[in-house]
Amino acid sequence: MLKELEETRAPVPRVALAGRMAGNNPFITKLANFAPLSGEDRLLIDDASALQRTIPARTDLMPEGKLSSCFHLVISGFACRYKLLEHGRRHIVGYLVPGDCCDLHPVTMRTMDYSLATLTDCQIAEISADCMLSLAQRPAIADALRWSALVSEAILREWLVNIAGRPADQRVAHLLCELLLRLRAVGMDYGESFYLPLTQQQLAETLALSSVHVSRTFTRLRESGLINLRNKQLIIRDFEELAAFGGFNPNYLHLGSERRHSS
Amino acid sequence: MLKELEETRAPVPRVALAGRMAGNNPFITKLANFAPLSGEDRLLIDDASALQRTIPARTDLMPEGKLSSCFHLVISGFACRYKLLEHGRRHIVGYLVPGDCCDLHPVTMRTMDYSLATLTDCQIAEISADCMLSLAQRPAIADALRWSALVSEAILREWLVNIAGRPADQRVAHLLCELLLRLRAVGMDYGESFYLPLTQQQLAETLALSSVHVSRTFTRLRESGLINLRNKQLIIRDFEELAAFGGFNPNYLHLGSERRHSS
DNA sequence: CGGGGTGTTGATTTCTCTCAATTGACGTGG
DNA sequence: CCACGTCAATTGAGAGAAATCAACACCCCG
Numbered sequence: 155m156l157k158e159l160e161e162t163r164a165p166v167p168r169v170a171l172a173g174r175m176a177g178n179n180p181f182i183t184k185l186a187n188f189a190p191l192s193g194e195d196r197l198l199i200d201d202a203s204a205l206q207r208t209i210p211a212r213t214d215l216m217p218e219g220k221l222s223s224c225f226h227l228v229i230s231g232f233a234c235r236y237k238l239l240e241h242g243r244r245h246i247v248g249y250l251v252p253g254d255c256c257d258l259h260p261v262t263m264r265t266m267d268y269s270l271a272t273l274t275d276c277q278i279a280e281i282s283a284d285c286m287l288s289l290a291q292r293p294a295i296a297d298a299l300r301w302s303a304l305v306s307e308a309i310l311r312e313w314l315v316n317i318a319g320r321p322a323d324q325r326v327a328h329l330l331c332e333l334l335l336r337l338r339a340v341g342m343d344y345g346e347s348f349y350l351p352l353t354q355q356q357l358a359e360t361l362a363l364s365s366v367h368v369s370r371t372f373t374r375l376r377e378s379g380l381i382n383l384r385n386k387q388l389i390i391r392d393f394e395e396l397a398a399f400g401g402f403n404p405n406y407l408h409l410g411s412e413r414r415h416s417s
Numbered sequence: 418m419l420k421e422l423e424e425t426r427a428p429v430p431r432v433a434l435a436g437r438m439a440g441n442n443p444f445i446t447k448l449a450n451f452a453p454l455s456g457e458d459r460l461l462i463d464d465a466s467a468l469q470r471t472i473p474a475r476t477d478l479m480p481e482g483k484l485s486s487c488f489h490l491v492i493s494g495f496a497c498r499y500k501l502l503e504h505g506r507r508h509i510v511g512y513l514v515p516g517d518c519c520d521l522h523p524v525t526m527r528t529m530d531y532s533l534a535t536l537t538d539c540q541i542a543e544i545s546a547d548c549m550l551s552l553a554q555r556p557a558i559a560d561a562l563r564w565s566a567l568v569s570e571a572i573l574r575e576w577l578v579n580i581a582g583r584p585a586d587q588r589v590a591h592l593l594c595e596l597l598l599r600l601r602a603v604g605m606d607y608g609e610s611f612y613l614p615l616t617q618q619q620l621a622e623t624l625a626l627s628s629v630h631v632s633r634t635f636t637r638l639r640e641s642g643l644i645n646l647r648n649k650q651l652i653i654r655d656f657e658e659l660a661a662f663g664g665f666n667p668n669y670l671h672l673g674s675e676r677r678h679s680s
Numbered sequence: 681c682g683g684g685g686t687g688t689t690g691a692t693t694t695c696t697c698t699c700a701a702t703t704g705a706c707g708t709g710g
Numbered sequence: 711c712c713a714c715g716t717c718a719a720t721t722g723a724g725a726g727a728a729a730t731c732a733a734c735a736c737c738c739c740g
Contacts, residue, residue, distance in 0.1 A: 219668065237574065239582045240664040247574045262563050267571045267669040300525050303566075308530045310573045311500065311510045317581050318625035319502045321695075353718065362581035364697055369719055401503040405482065406530040584727070617687065627729055632687055 179203060180340040181227055181279075184253030185298035187339050187409055195294055202289055203227055203279035215256070215270040215278065222266055224280045226256035231276030232351055235268045236359070246360040248310065249273075249333070253340040258303060261286075274351045301408065308406040317362045320401060322371045325361050327400030330381065334390060335407055346390040350383070442466060443603040444490055444542075447516035448561035450602050450672055458557055465552055466490055466542035478519070478533035478541065485529055487543045489519035494539030495614055498531045499622070509623040511573065512536075512596070516603040521566060524549075537614045564671065571669040580625050583664060585634045588624050590663030593644065597653060598670055609653040613646070 181203060182196050191199075206229055209215065215233065216222055226233075233250040247268060250256050256270050261283070272278075281289075290296045309332070316328045330350075337348045354372070358365040375381050380396050382389040390396050397404075444466060445459050454462075469492055472478070479485055481500065496513040510531060513519050519533050524546070535541075544552075553559045572595070579591045593613075600611045617635070621628040638644050643659050645652040653659050660667075 235574070237578045239578065243582065245578045245582050247577050258567070262560070262567055264564070264567060264671055265668070267671070268574060297525070301527070304521065304525055304527060307570050307573065310570065310577065311498070311531060314510050314573065314577045314580065315500045315502065315508045317577065319506065319508050355718080365718090366698080366720085367696060370696095370721085373720080405528070408527055408530070616685085618685095628687085629689090629730080630728055633689085633728095636688080 180229060180253035180342075181255070183340045185295065185302065188301045189294040189298035191294050191298070195292055198289060198292070199295070202281050202285050203229070205281075206277050206279045209272050209276050209278055211272055211274045211276075213272045215272065216266055218266050218269045220266050221263070222257055222259050224282050225258075225286050226270065227279040227281060228252050228254050228256065229277040229279050232273040233276055233278070234271055234273050234356075234360075236271060237268050244359055245362065246356070247313070248306070249336075249360070251333075251336055251340065252342060255299075255302065273356055305406075305408050308408065312406050322361070322363055322367055323375060324400045325363070326357075326368070326371050326375060327380065327396050328402045329357075329361060329400075330388065330390065331393070331397050331400055331402035331404075332407070334393070335404055335409060339407075339409055346393050348388055349386060350388040351386050443492060443516035443605075444518070446603045448558065448565065451564040452557040452561035454557050454561070458555055461552060461555070462558070465544050465548050466492070468544075469540050469542045472535050472539050472541055474535055474537045474539075476535045478535065479529055481529050481532045483529050484526070485520055485522050487545050488521075488549050489533065490542040490544060491515050491517050491519065492540040492542050495536040496539055496541070497534055497536050497619075497623075499534060500531050507622055508625065509619070510576070511569070512599075512623070514596075514599055514603070515605060518562075518565065536619055568669075568671050571671065575669050585624070585626055585630055586637060587663045588626070589620075589631070589634050589638060590643065590659050591665045592620075592624060592663075593651065593653065594656070594660050594663055594665040594667075595670070597656070598667055598672060602670075602672055609656050611651055612649060613651040614649050 179196075179200055182191065182199050185191060185199070211231075215226060218237065228250045230252055233254075233256065234246045235248040235250065235256070236244045236246045238244050250270075257266065259266055290299060312328075312332070316325055320328065333350070334343060334346065334348055337343050342348060352360075353365075354368040355365045357363075358368045361368065363371070372381075372383060376383065379391055380399060381391060396402070442459075442463055445454065445462050448454060448462070474494075478489060478496065491513045493515055496517075496519065497509045498511040498513065498519070499507045499509045501507050513533075519541075520529065522529055553562060575591075575595070579588055583591065596613070597606060597609065597611055600606050605611060615623075616628075617631040618628045620626075621631045624631065626634070635644075635646060639646065642654055643662060644654060659665075
């Protein structure tokens with residue numbers, strides 16, 4: 155059901171040189187949330203992520219068990235990490251939105267313990283391990299990468315708590331709050347609204363619900379006036395209210411407010 | 418309900434110098450699973466973790482939101498990471514068994530986004546940030562720490578999938594398989610048996626079940642002949658069978674088998 | 681001896697799943 | 711231009727897994 159990406163057979167056609175993105179690189183925007191990146195830092199990152207491929211929706215990028223050799227960076231679109239269960243059902247264990255780095259496995263040369271796939275059409279930059287290592291030589295970038303790794307892990311914990319402890323409607327509310335803040339961190343929000351390109355089936359695989367129940371849940375959230383979703387455009391009526399309802403506390407995203415002091 | 422540890426008021430009484438542990442340090446045993454540690458590496462780690470405190474069961478080590486200044490290392494006993502839900506219920510998002518490092522937050526000087534607590538009586542070593550940084554100067558140790566961080570994240574993903582996708586009995590089976598391998602990695606197994614000091618309430622908070630249902634589930638697993646649990650001693654009748662039943666695939670622990678090639 | 685924490689068992693309720701059928705949007709081809 | 715297929719979303723009805731409420735047995739410890 156998941157289309158395979160014929161990466162070895164025809165790598166050329168999908169590759170394009172993006173050139174300087176003039177501050178449009180979401181990876182830079184994201185990292186800049188934490189560490190103050192110099193102009194040179196930015197240029198280096200831009201150059202490193204110049205090699206990009208356009209990949210259609212629902213395509214495997216990297217299968218579980220493979221030894222990944224390069225870093226994948228989402229430039230546009232939504233991708234995910236997922237794992238397959240015994241019955242063939244899959245569970246999505248993480249969203250990768252623009253600016254997100256898909257895998258840190260190349261650093262340790264370990265095989266993947268999850269798979270990567272696109273959810274929507276995506277632009278993906280590939281950064282070689284060597285190239286990433288040289289980026290990590292720069293203190294500000296290294297700091298930002300460490301922070302980024304910390305946040306991915308925190309998100310994972312939060313998803314665990316969300317799925318483990320909250321009923322369907324709060325679970326959905328919580329996820330929507332998180333997505334708003336993550337997209338805002340890369341400038342992809344419209345106030346308290348954002349483009350949510352996922353199908354209810356994909357949301358179901360994320361939230362450990364059936365797609366039927368996701369549908370019912372969205373209907374009820376809409377009726378209660380908390381959100382409005384039309385044509386993939388999500389409008390949050392009142393963020394504070396939705397956050398309170400979903401038990402959402404943004405601390406774990408470690409955005410803004412906090413300041414650090416050392417090295 | 419969780420006793421608070423009065424860490425600032427009376428630090429002295431509970432502190433003891435462990436001295437050289439002569440290869441008994443579970444942190445070393447764990448790290449040695451991956452990187453070949455030299456004798457000097459081992460001595461340095463031993464010295465770094467010499468300062469230990471004995472802490473009673475069900476005691477908070479570190480509350481969410483605090484800025485942690487040192488690394489906590491479990492020497493003996495079981496501890497956990499947990500988060501509180503709105504209603505006051507808590508969910509355990511990770512076990513910390515002997516050899517596990519509780520937090521990597523000090524590296525990035527960020528506030529904790531989860532809490533730490535002991536589940537049983539524990540011996541905890543505290544390593545200052547500076548001391549840990551100097552350990553990380555040594556390539557083998559740095560490698561092992563990176564690997565260890567990768568594994569913690571992989572465990573988190575696996576827990577998410579386990580709780581999200583499997584019914585209670587398989588969920589329990591999966592957790593028991595993981596625990597056996599993790600404890601074996603630090604030499605705390607007895608073949609296919611190990612000491613499981615957790616209460617069913619604590620297991621319930623881990624597996625997102627009610628304690629009543631955990632009890633029923635254990636009874637059924639016992640009746641089906643897969644396990645035997647008496648006086649906190651767990652005996653796995655047939656590991657392969659239990660693993661198959663729980664959909665357990667040990668890849669994500671990145672123990673043994675895999676070999677790496679570079680730097 | 682009594683009490684609190686722990687584990688067990690039974691009865692009932694609730695949330696979510698599964699199965700099934702229907703609608704609407706969209707794109708393709710006759 | 712319309713018929714058709716596909717896919718996403720919706721709605722209804724019935725089933726099932728686990729939660730909750732409640733009572734009770736057990737054990738360790740003071």
